């Protein structure tokens with residue numbers, strides 16, 4: 001294929017993402033939440049792209065868009081490729097959607113050629129957690145984790161997930177049929193990086209090796225509120241000053257630690273007056289790392305540091321754990337194959353940990369999952385300025401085609417994929 005044809009198909013991917021961005025709940029900006037009206041238009045549009053390929057297309061009971069490109073033989077295994085179709089408010093055009101559009105493009109590029117495995121394209125109905133405050137509703141249905149508890153959660157209008165499904169014309173009784181077909185051997189997701197790492201390295205693509213675990217805590221320093229004019233400096237128990245010292249210690253700690261990010265994103269002080277020494281300072285702490293051990297060690301050290309600061313300043317410290325989410329490893333075999341495909345596409349491979357959560361971590365509960373990140377200009381996402389370079393999309397398509405060929409020419413693909421699935425679950429059992 002000539003360079004101009006490669007550029008054309010990459011430009012088409014971008015144009016399709018921008019077209020889907022026009023289907024929005026809000027005028028002038030993009031917002032598309034779980035089973036909202038514009039989701040119907042998105043489904044219709046993607047279906048119109050797939051029709052020339054003669055594919056079977058369906059919307060499952062969780063509102064996920066599904067389409068199957070059959071294997072050469074009816075008994076062949078199935079590879080799942082996709083991402084999510086919902087967005088945050090005032091969103092960009094590529095987060096999630098790009099992964100679905102790229103899946104469609106890879107099928108088109110096969111030009112009718114059947115492989116030893118079938119390919120199912122999936123566009124998840126919900127990943128961002130905007131409407132119900134609970135993320136991954138779509139992918140949870142595929143792994144059997146969309147249960148009654150989640151179906152009963154209500155949105156701001158008092159509409160439950162169950163009602164939203166019914167209002168969309170789908171049948172909750174059939175949720176179990178949304179589960180992965182048992183012959184599905186692997187999941188692959190293309191996604192924008194949503195960060196500045198690949199841009200800083202000058203690399204278009206990366207293989208994701210893990211999705212970082214997260215700890216979120218509330219940390220409260222208690223001191224003594226008192227008069228700002230009459231209390232001498234050496235007789236104060238200033239909660240804000242203690243908190244400030246700790247915030248800088250958190251930053252310094254994370255800067256020295258390997259691949260760790262730690263953030264104090266919110267701080268509230270009481271009583272909150274110009275002429276009163278703060279009696280209380282309450283903060284959030286968000287810590288992420290690809291290794292659960294490294295993350296929990298970091299959290300312990302940061303709490304010990306808070307106690308040390310508090311003791312020295314005559315304050316006390318309390319903590320409240322808000323979230324503990326374990327890291328999810330991507331499948332090792334798939335990550336290796338993705339690296340090889342990136343190299344075969346003429347790019348220098350790179351491996352990285354995803355700091356954000358993705359559908360791939362839900363799929364990884366049941367089948368081997370792999371992710372490919374695309375460089376994100378300016379590291380900007382969840383914003384209308386979110387973009388992706390034509391050359392990088394070209395590389396992603398090339399990488400995807402190489403990956404399909406690698407799988408097709410690997411007699412072990414299905415076998416290795418299912419074996420490594422067992423390895424992953426064994427590892428996960430050991431860690432639990």
Ligand SMILES: [Zn+2]
Pocket residue numbers: 084095096127191
């Ligand atoms: Zn996303």
